[in-house]
Amino acid sequence: MKKVKILLIVLCCACYAINAQNVNVDSRGKIISIKAVDTNIDTEGSKYINKNFTPITIAQFEDKIYNGRYNAFSGEMEVNLGDNKVLLLDNNTDYEITFSHSKKLYRTENFTNNKGIKKNGFLVVVHETNKSALLKEESITYHKKVDAASSYEKDIPARYIRNKDAYYIDYNNTITYISHRRKDLLKSFPNEASKLKSYIKKNKINLKEEDDLIKLVDYMSNLSK
Template sequence: MKIKTLLAVSTVFVSSFAIAQQTYVNKNGSMDYMYSKKAPSQPAQGTQYYIEKFTPAKIDDSKEVALVRYNAYNDEMELKINDEIMVLEPKDDMDIKLVNNAAEYKFVKYKKEEGDAAQGYLVVISNNPNVTIYKQERIYLQPEQHPSVGYQKYKAPKYKELSPIYYIQLNNGPIVYMSDRRKDVYKLIPGKEKEIKRFIKDNRINVSDDEELKELGNYLSTLL
């Protein structure tokens, strides 16, 4: 009975494998090459948004409330107008505040870690007279993966969140990359390394946490 069961399972496995992978044999009976059928592509899984729903917001100084959502994959602000989805035309320093205080987005120029200039939407984390800390929300598309051999499975493309990147602006200067390494944060304000280090250690500040970065921004503002 066990032998029959084993033979049956083996037959199913071989049959399944044969469907996925075929062998071409020429007239002389010798094998020339093997091939497998390519799986059809599927729509991407996941989402391009941190907040999927459209949220009421005010744009710049407008008194009107608009329905918006941020597309983190395309770095675009979408509007919902009469059940149609539009893309907001950005302009320098455009400010978009969600009315429930969930987030505030600004369209600004900034410098990446490598020093390259860029422009896009950043989330305001801490806003003080002398110090503003921003966060860049990021989503990327993981490519689809086709099996290289018959027994592997096809994997559809998928949107995935990346760790956020932080930026800082001091005294209305340029917005520059802000490292999340503590030893780099200590040096944000030249000559104030000891004070910053003491504050971070005494208050156990996590420099990758939005709420705690608000505290850090408030403190840095007092040093300028």
């Protein structure tokens, strides 16, 4: 209840402060920044999954509609405040953001990525049961401009490129990165390794296919304590 009240205060304060310059709102000891919307036109591609702001709901306030978009380059959820300014939601706060048209659900989670780096950030809830879930991390990388090596070549402009999505399984309250390699997956779940190995082989599960990962999550849900 305390988090809900704080979130409401933050959103209200942000809207009130919309015309101020260099405004910061202090939320739960964290700084929520209000900044000008990026209008860089010299870079190809986009840092956003969907460039335009579209209607979203925040779980605590389902009766209210905001406009948001996900910045997959910085890993931040942006809420449009108008006047060319956006509110960056705090990744350390518990959020569930649903995009109204697509029903796509983002949730803040604590997880460790495939490089062993611990993160707080937004993951897409692809599929969920009462005991396990398949989560997806969307990311975009910035590539600097590359000048032509000779007059016979062309410059390669600066660009944003979307990376392949990374998948995670939330199982027994632990979020685990899903490798495309079966032996790595089995190492991640040693107590279930034997059963998982048999299930994957019998059902020809492809760890690179989202639909197959959904099947795997459903199977693991039945194994969960």
